Amino acid sequence: MDRRAFLTAATAGLLVSSPALPAAATSRTLKTDPFTLGVASGDPSTDGFVLWTRLAADPLGGDGRGGMPSRDVEVAWQVAADERFRGIVRSGTATARARDAHSVHVELKGLEPGREYFYRFKSEGRLSPAGRTRTTPVGETPLHFAVAACAHYEHGFYTAYRRLAEQEPQLVVFLGDYMYEYGPSGYTALAGRVRTHTPGKCRTLADYRLRHAQYKSDPDLQAAHAVAPWLVAFDDHEVENNWAGHVSSTGAPGFEQRRAQAFRAYYENMPLRRASLQGAVLRVNRRVSWGTLARFHLLDTRQFRDDQACLDGVRAGCDDRLDDRRTLLGAGQWRWLERGLDASTARWNLLGQQIMVAQRDFRTGPGREVNLDSWDGYAAERTRLLTALGRTANPVVLTGDAHMHHLAELKTDFDDPDSPVVARELVASSIASDGDGYRDRTWISEALQENPHFSYIDQRRGYLMGRLTRDELSVDFRTLDYISRRGAPAKTSHRLTVPAAQDRSAAAQAAPPA
Known part of the structure; x- marks a missing residue:
């Protein structure tokens, strides 16, 4: 079976000819398939990874429980060396607890390093x-x-996830x-509405569970999860x-x-380790x-930031x-x-x-307007960060949030053309947020002129695909021309190659003093 065939078969649940799973999972009391949300893996190590699924016989059941009974349910799992x-x-059983929305997190250890594995549940x-995963x-x-x-669900179809999966990465980094x-229609001014959110704004545990289930029900997202382990971290909209x-941005009690x-x-619906959820704190820095x-x-x-300065937003004159x-x-x-x-x-x-x-200066001409929700709103700590990166071997910053591809040179002083470049920042556009996107060449030209440390901006939807070796990092900025209907191809609109420095001392010599 070739890789493309595996991707298709795995997403459709067709890989069934194999040794039987443990008897604990063979009783049948549900009338419908409980694996409607797919499978996922994450946080790989040299000897293991996290396997995830969540049982949901009715993903959009109004109480957020996925149409599951109030009892716990036994789930068998298998890991194999072949598809x-x-x-x-390795095989075993886990308990999908009703109190955890019938989610399952299996943390594997003792496997061989640098190996591809396949997994499933019953x-x-x-x-x-x-699903396919691997150890490091x-x-x-x-x-x-x-x-x-x-990946705003209402703004378009998840074709970018499907195209990402077809390229079969060994690892997916998702940045919020x-x-x-x-x-429904709570944020559609720029994109219109292609699909519709579940009713109501998310405020309760049931609301968030239901919204995650709606997103996880998408077959293109399921394909991207099934193809490789993910490293996930949240931003604001989760x-x-x-x-x-x-601090709430709305001031709501x-x-x-x-x-x-x-x-x-979020934990219930992601391939995270159990230690990440610590009461009211969710640790994703790792x-x-x-x-x-x-x-x-x-x-x-x-989670740990000070409130944004000057009432948030894109503003000028915020000292x-x-x-x-x-x-x-x-x-x-x-x-x-x-x-x-x-120490790295x-x-x-x-x-x-x-x-x-x-x-990032958003104003064309004299003066400056910056996004106070970004690192521009925390300029002193950014300088400390860039100084630390200047002491680090071959640093690269991977970023989300902006809904546009950006490629930037990072300097400790962006206003000094002679300030040394300490790292490059690769900003991934969105999977779906802001709809089809566009190519306003006049706007792009003005933005690049206003921000000379940027060399590439693209407003279309897409993702990044990187290839890393000892000697270089090669990155393709992948774009789709539309997501308001299905089937768009993905293409490489820009390519970057970053050569590695010879050694750590070279990076340290190029860095400004702390």
């Missing part, structure tokens, strides 16, 4: 689709990975806005637009409870290594954003990041985070 499950290497006499290598093995963000909390720390419920639903070749440093740019005391990462996460960057021995260091790091 037809002839060589089973429950209530039904077999899930199969121990040496400098090349990596083929994708970067994606921002996996789902949107708005009610909770509420432009929230900051303990009860925000901390709402945030905790959103976090719980490090994942791809052998000695690369280390991913994933950040949380929402508060320059305050040295303002933090985006929080003191604890900042120490974790700085120590991790300084990886050939490449990839910073996965949600909001644009590069300075």
Whole structure:
């Protein structure tokens, strides 16, 4: 079976000829298939990964429970070395608890490094689709990975997820806005409405569970999850637009409870490790290594930040954003990041985070307008970040949020043309947010002229596809011309190749003093 055939068969749940799964999962009391939300894997290590599914006989059941009974349900799982499950290497059972929306998180250990594996589940006499995942290598093995963000369900079809899956990356990095909390037509001014959200704005645990189930029901998203392990981190819309720390952007009462419920639903629907959910806190800042070749440093740019300065938005003349005391990462996460960057021995260091790091002037001509929700609103801490990246071997920043492809050179002083480049920032456009997108060449030309550290901007939907070796990082900026109807092809609209520095000392010599 070739890879394209596996992708099609796995999504359709056709890989069924194999040894029987444990008897604990063979009783049949549900009248419909409980695997309507697909399967996923994530956070790979050298000897394992997380396997995920969530049982939902009726994904859009109005109470957020997915049409499941109030009892716990046993689920069997298998991991195999081949896509037809002839060589089973691990199997077992897990309990899908009603209190956890019948989600399952299986954390595997003891597998071989740098290996491809296949997995599936069985429950209530039904077999899930199969997924493909892998453990990370121990040496400098090349990596083929994708970067994606921002998938507003109402704004269009998820064709970009399907095209991403067809390219068969070994790893997918998702950088926030996996789902949107708005009610029907709550944010459609730019894109119109192609599909319709479940009723109501997300405020309760049931609301968030229901919205996740609606998104997870999409077959193109399921295909992208089934093709490779994911590294996921949230941005704002998984909770509420432009929230900051303990502060609601709308000032609505009860925000901390709402945030905790959103976090719980997010964990229930993502391939995250159990340790990530710590009461009302959801820890998504973590490090994942791809052998000695690369280390991913994933950040949380929402949960620990100070409130945005000057009432948020794109504004001019906000001196508060320059305050040295303002933090985006929080003191604890900042120490974790700085120590991790300084201690890293990886050939490449990839910073996965949600909001644009590069300075971005939105005003054409004299004066400056910046987005205070981005790193521009926390300028002093950004300088500290860029200084730390300047001491780091081969740093690259991966970013979401902007709904447009951007390619930027990062400098400690963006207003000084002679300031050294300490890293490059690769901003992925959206999977669906803002609809079809467009190519306004006049606007792009003016934006590039106003921001000379940018070399590429594209307003169409898409994702990034990277190929990383010891010597270079090659990135394709993939775009689709439309998502308001199905079937758009994806093409490479821009390509970047970043050569590796010779060694860590070269990066340190190029960095400005701390």
